[in-house]
Amino acid sequence: MVETRGKFALIGAGPMGLAMAKVMGEQGIAFEGFELHSDVGGLWDIDAPRSTMYASAHLISSKRMTEFTDFPMREEVAEYPSHREMRQYFREFAAHFDLYRHYRFNTEVTRVTPLGGSGDGWRVEWRDEHGDHEAEFAGVMIANGTLSEPNLPQFEGQFDGELIHACKYRDASQFDGKRVLIVGAGNSGCDIAVDAIHHGVSCDLSMRRGYYFVPKYVFGKPADTLGGAIKLPMWLKRRVDGMILKWFVGDPQKYGFPKPDYALYESHPVVNSLVLYHAGHGDLQIRPDIARLEGKTVHFTDGSQSDYDMILTATGYKLHYPFIDDGLLNWKGSAPHLYLNAMHPDRDDLFVLGMVEASGLGWQGRHEQAEMVARYITGLRGGAAPARELKAAKAAGFDRATGGMKYLDLARMAYYVDKATYRKAVTGWIAKLSGGATS
Ligand SMILES: Cc1cc2nc3c(=O)[nH]c(=O)nc-3n(C[C@H](O)[C@H](O)[C@H](O)COP(=O)(O)OP(=O)(O)OC[C@H]3O[C@@H](n4cnc5c(N)ncnc54)[C@H](O)[C@@H]3O)c2cc1C
Numbered sequence: 001m002v003e004t005r006g007k008f009a010l011i012g013a014g015p016m017g018l019a020m021a022k023v024m025g026e027q028g029i030a031f032e033g034f035e036l037h038s039d040v041g042g043l044w045d046i047d048a049p050r051s052t053m054y055a056s057a058h059l060i061s062s063k064r065m066t067e068f069t070d071f072p073m074r075e076e077v078a079e080y081p082s083h084r085e086m087r088q089y090f091r092e093f094a095a096h097f098d099l100y101r102h103y104r105f106n107t108e109v110t111r112v113t114p115l116g117g118s119g120d121g122w123r124v125e126w127r128d129e130h131g132d133h134e135a136e137f138a139g140v141m142i143a144n145g146t147l148s149e150p151n152l153p154q155f156e157g158q159f160d161g162e163l164i165h166a167c168k169y170r171d172a173s174q175f176d177g178k179r180v181l182i183v184g185a186g187n188s189g190c191d192i193a194v195d196a197i198h199h200g201v202s203c204d205l206s207m208r209r210g211y212y213f214v215p216k217y218v219f220g221k222p223a224d225t226l227g228g229a230i231k232l233p234m235w236l237k238r239r240v241d242g243m244i245l246k247w248f249v250g251d252p253q254k255y256g257f258p259k260p261d262y263a264l265y266e267s268h269p270v271v272n273s274l275v276l277y278h279a280g281h282g283d284l285q286i287r288p289d290i291a292r293l294e295g296k297t298v299h300f301t302d303g304s305q306s307d308y309d310m311i312l313t314a315t316g317y318k319l320h321y322p323f324i325d326d327g328l329l330n331w332k333g334s335a336p337h338l339y340l341n342a343m344h345p346d347r348d349d350l351f352v353l354g355m356v357e358a359s360g361l362g363w364q365g366r367h368e369q370a371e372m373v374a375r376y377i378t379g380l381r382g383g384a385a386p387a388r389e390l391k392a393a394k395a396a397g398f399d400r401a402t403g404g405m406k407y408l409d410l411a412r413m414a415y416y417v418d419k420a421t422y423r424k425a426v427t428g429w430i431a432k433l434s435g436g437a438t439s
Contacts, residue, residue, distance in 0.1 A: 007032050008377075009124045009137040011109045011323075013099075014042020016354030017143035018090060019068070019367040021099045023374040031141070033103035034126055040099070041090040042145055044083050050148040052167045052188075052317070056195050057083045060187055060271040062222030066362040071096060079222055104128065112140045112324050118347040125323075139349030141373075142321060146355055149320035151411065153183065153313055157293035166192060166314040175200035178309040181298055183290065185211055185257075186268070186412075189314030190275040196312070197283045204306065205275075206287040206298075209408075210260035215248050215273040223271070224360050231420060234403065238264045255279035256286035267408045268359060268416070316412045319355065334414035339394035340426055341415055342369050346395060348380055357412075358419040365419065368426045375433035386432040401425055 008024065010017055013035035024031045037048035046053040058080045059066055063073045071093050077085050094100050104126070111125040115136065125134040150165040162178075166188050172195040180196040182189050185207045196203040214223050232240060242264055253259050255276065260267075278284045287306075291299045299305045319335055329336040329352070330345060338344060341356040351373050354366055379387025403418030 004032060004124075004135045004137050005121060006030050007137055008139045008141050009034065009109070009112070009122065010102075010141040010143065011112075012042065012143035012145060012354075013037070013040040013094070013103055013105075014143065014145050014354070015044070015090060015363050016145070016366050016370070017042070017141075018094055018097075018099055019363065020141055020143055020353050020370040020373070021102055022093075022097045023367070023370045025097065025099070025102075027374040027378045029374055029377055030138075031102065032137070033099075034107050034109045034124075035103050035105050036108045038105050039091065040094040040103070041087045043147060044086040044090060046083055046087075046170065050145065052147055052150075053083045054166075054169050054188075054192065054195075055171045057191065059086065060216075061360055061362055062224050065222070065224045065360055066364075068093065068363045068367055080216060109323050112142075114328065114347075114350075118344075118349050122349065139351075140324075141351050141353060142324070143353040144321065146319055146357070146415070147317045149318050151316045151318045153315045155290055155293050157299075158295075159293040159298075159311060160295045161308055162310040164310070164312055166312060167317070169312060172196075172199040175203075175310065177201060179307065180204070181206060181287070181306075181308045181311045182314055183311060184208075184314040184316065185270065185275075186314060186316060187270055187272065190270050190272040192312060192314055193284060194272070194274045194278060197278050200310075202285075203283070204285040204287050204308070206290055206300070207258055208289045209262075210252075210258035211267070212245065212260055212264050212269040213249050213252055213257075213276055214245065214269045214271045216271060217273065218244060218248055234265070234405070234418075249276060252276055252279070255284075258286075258288075262408055265359065266406060267410070267413060268357070318411055319415070321352075334411040336415075337400075339398050340369070340372065340401060340422070340429075341417065342373055343376070343390075343394050345397075348377070348391065355415050356417060356422070357415060358417045358422060361417075361419055361422070365423060365426075368423060368430065372426050372429045372433070375430060379433045384433070386429075390429055390433070 008031040010031050010033045043051040043053055062079050063081055067073045107126050107128040109126045113123045115121045122137050122140050124137050150167045175196045178200045180200040180203045182193045183206045193203055193205050287300050289301045291301045296307045297305050342351055344350045376387055376390055401417045401422040403421035405418050407413040407416050
């Protein structure tokens with residue numbers, strides 16, 4: 001057995017795992033990383049086994065709003081970089097902060113089991129090319145991603161064409177010569193619909209609910225860079241942003257898109273300039289929900305029907321932690337209920353990183369989460385008062401950092417936070433735990 005009793009086991013070398021590895025190094029926390037793929041980058045490496053990336057994918061948040069603050073993207077990287085540029089960025093990040101040497105690559109963690117209460121250690125089991133292994137660790141950090149396990153919808157009836165989930169979509173050539181129906185109009189669904197418009201024979205988009213569409217550019221600048229330093233209260237932000245959307249996007253309902261029955265920011269907006277453009281050119285038909293399938297015919301809930309060769313369901317992903325008992329993660333509804341989405345209420349040797357989503361959180365928001373966790377661990381080890389204060393706060397019961405927002409009751413919104421509320425809480429703890437300074 002390998003001697004690892006004083007180390008944390010870190011699962012994943014995606015953006016989140018890398019951020020955690022970096023701050024653990026900075027804070028002097030011993031750890032060993034495990035990564036299923038042969039390299040870093042997580043789902044941004046389209047060749048990684050659990051990547052759900054597709055050839056045409058680009059960031060939907062702009063580079064300066066997404067990058068790690070202490071590792072800016074190179075000047076020549078596009079404002080909305082492709083997944084290829086992002087993969088390179090994460091490789092450079094890992095090399096710059098000397099993170100590669102901490103990881104075992106081509107290695108899958110298959111089981112993590114506590115040896116007792118918090119602090120008693122964990123048994124970690126993993127598999128690599130040499131077979132199965134296990135060792136005891138001080139604790140476990142889970143950064144295995146949130147967008148790899150497909151949420152597969154059930155349809156009534158039988159479809160005789162090709163039916164795939166977006167997680168199996170890689171390249172627009174998959175649409176060649178096909179009449180395509182995309183189901184779900186989130187960010188991936190809309191991106192993929194644009195590919196199908198260009199490469200398929202026809203493309204329809206089936207939508208259950210309306211979305212707010214945000215163009216990638218507003219006044220010639222990436223939309224997420226507007227607003228800058230001015231922090232508006234939500235009611236005013238909604239009014240201002242709603243007006244900007246009216247100017248730049250107009251009324252998507254005129255192309256057949258359903259009207260959202262919720263307020264702006266109660267669900268993740270769709271950042272896409274092309275889908276409305278194509279709808280306006282008549283290249284995209286909007287359809288309601290599917291009622292049933294029959295041969296190659298899809299019957300919709302409004303009584304209409306059409307024939308397709310391919311249905312692609314862009315119906316999102318669900319949280320998936322197959323290597324740990326559900327009972328250990330304090331699940332509440334569709335997501336583990338953890339303090340600031342990362343910290344177990346009672347255990348100080350189990351953390352989930354990156355199980356957080358917010359409009360515009362970016363890598364820096366994830367880095368802050370990692371820094372809070374790392375500083376908490378070092379604070380506890382040193383007996384620091386702020387760490388004891390945080391321990392009491394997370395044990396006392398807590399709500400998700402929604403800032404009072406009523407998010408849609410959907411699995412993908414179960415770990416959504418209000419960016420301003422979340423970052424304020426996290427950076428507040430970082431400042432306390434570090435005696436005022438943040439790195
Ligand atoms: C098409 C697309 C566009 C996106 N655009 C943006 C954007 O513009 N801005 C933004 O902020 N976010 C965006 N995202 C969200 C994306 O989830 C995050 O950017 C980021 O990749 C999350 O990082 P992560 O490290 O948490 O997870 P991942 O990138 O999924 O990495 C998880 C890693 O864990 C590894 N792993 C999993 N299980 C095991 C195991 N049992 N043992 C060992 N290793 C394991 C995986 O191999 C993987 O490398 C986008 C996502 C997609 C799919």
